[in-house]
Amino acid sequence: MTSRYELSEQFLDRALAVIPLASQTFSKSLVNYPRGAAPLFIERGEGAYVWDVDGNRYLDCVNSLCAVTLGYCQPEIDQAVATQMKNGVSFSLPHRLETEVAELLTELIPCAESVRFGKNGTDATSAAIRIARAATGREHIAVCGYHGWQDWYIGSTTRHLGVPQAVRDLTHKFDFNNLASLEAIFANAEQPLAAVIMELMNVSYPTAEFLEGVRALCDKHGTVLIFDETITGFRFDLKGAQHLFGVTPDLATFGKGIANGYPLSAVVGKKHYMKWMEDIFFSGTFGGETLSLAAAKAVLTHLKQQDVIGDIRAKGEYLLNGLNSLIESKALGQLFGTAGHPSWSFLLTKETNEQKYWQVKTYLVQSLAARGFLCIGSHNISAAMSYQDLDALLGAYAEILPACQQMLADGTLPQALQGATLQPLFKVR
Ligand SMILES: Cc1ncc(COP(=O)(O)O)c(C=O)c1O
Numbered sequence: 001m002t003s004r005y006e007l008s009e010q011f012l013d014r015a016l017a018v019i020p021l022a023s024q025t026f027s028k029s030l031v032n033y034p035r036g037a038a039p040l041f042i043e044r045g046e047g048a049y050v051w052d053v054d055g056n057r058y059l060d061c062v063n064s065l066c067a068v069t070l071g072y073c074q075p076e077i078d079q080a081v082a083t084q085m086k087n088g089v090s091f092s093l094p095h096r097l098e099t100e101v102a103e104l105l106t107e108l109i110p111c112a113e114s115v116r117f118g119k120n121g122t123d124a125t126s127a128a129i130r131i132a133r134a135a136t137g138r139e140h141i142a143v144c145g146y147h148g149w150q151d152w153y154i155g156s157t158t159r160h161l162g163v164p165q166a167v168r169d170l171t172h173k174f175d176f177n178n179l180a181s182l183e184a185i186f187a188n189a190e191q192p193l194a195a196v197i198m199e200l201m202n203v204s205y206p207t208a209e210f211l212e213g214v215r216a217l218c219d220k221h222g223t224v225l226i227f228d229e230t231i232t233g234f235r236f237d238l239k240g241a242q243h244l245f246g247v248t249p250d251l252a253t254f255g256k257g258i259a260n261g262y263p264l265s266a267v268v269g270k271k272h273y274m275k276w277m278e279d280i281f282f283s284g285t286f287g288g289e290t291l292s293l294a295a296a297k298a299v300l301t302h303l304k305q306q307d308v309i310g311d312i313r314a315k316g317e318y319l320l321n322g323l324n325s326l327i328e329s330k331a332l333g334q335l336f337g338t339a340g341h342p343s344w345s346f347l348l349t350k351e352t353n354e355q356k357y358w359q360v361k362t363y364l365v366q367s368l369a370a371r372g373f374l375c376i377g378s379h380n381i382s383a384a385m386s387y388q389d390l391d392a393l394l395g396a397y398a399e400i401l402p403a404c405q406q407m408l409a410d411g412t413l414p415q416a417l418q419g420a421t422l423q424p425l426f427k428v429r
Helices: 006-018 075-085 096-108 121-136 179-186 208-221 241-245 271-278 290-305 308-329 354-370 387-410
Strands: 042-046 049-052 057-060 114-118 140-144 171-173 193-199 224-228 251-254 265-269 336-341 344-349 378-380
Touching (some): 057 387, 096 114, 096 265, 096 290, 114 121, 114 271, 121 140, 121 193, 121 224, 121 251, 121 265, 121 271, 179 193, 179 208, 193 208, 265 271, 308 336, 308 344, 308 378, 308 387, 344 354, 354 387
Parallel strands (some): 140 171, 140 193, 193 224, 224 251
Antiparallel strands (some): 049 057, 114 265, 336 344, 344 378
């Protein structure tokens, strides 16, 4: 039998021979895509679509883990990059694009008085933590959400292999929308906090009391408040989720959509904190690489001129409304639900038995992929998606979700799985 994913399968073996996990990014690996029942390697993308190495086309609901907001190969952005490429990529002195993009960020983001650039979101969050530790002379930090792969954060998760215990002991987790859980950390006077770092929103909307409470606690204790806007920035609101939710942090971090998939991140913030950057060490050969900065300049200019943020929110709302109606009309609410912001929404699976939960997740990825949708549980909307694309996705859900609920109820779901079943991941949100 010829598999729809035959070349993906073959390429996986080749990649695994030279690349552990066969991917540079955890979430793009086999942990999210069931071997034998989903594509594993992408060949190219255009607009809202990507093509796998077998030539199958998908509406991409992952959009490079929220990095792509405008769509793949957006002509305006690619043109800006191509023009810059003719003039050189990395130089021996800073390029003026660094200042130009920094100016755009300070103009847009409420807390941004000055800016430094990195490549991945982790560069920016780690820099923000180092600034906070330098500025306060304290070592402990409180975290809420996902903040990247570095020791100071990942040590607080179950994936802490290789992180020294001494580092792990400095990081304390608190729960979203639960101010008491943060107060409990502040209450330990022997562990004064240098920083509180948090995502402003992922699955749930923040309550005003929670965000204002966090701000007040940080002010009271002289702790630096960092909003991790790696995903929310340039997706929820042109001026950041800090503008949408009306609370201003001391520092904030951006990445992902800042350059529509070109590798750029930024730590921004109030001058008296950012000034520490002159003394702490935050430096990388490619920090001022110009192609990504040219892309960011074009992206930010485009976002200022066109209401892309409003467009992806409206499209996301359309999808969420359709999905909620489907769940209600087909009485699927015991198994499925929705959550999140329209531009980054989630199809929740409420199954509590872990084995069955992963069978449902696997079936969804498999069934969506078979119908031409690359989807791993979230809808990361891009402006390139059309309402017809979303109707097609809703049509697929209308077939898949009732069938899944039925098979789960009658115990036949395991037989419907064509490939490997996804395994429990470490959970950060
Ligand atoms: C909220 C948040 N912070 C930080 C990061 C880390 O960014 P990166 O993977 O680019 O290092 C991510 C990545 O998913 C993220 O979602």
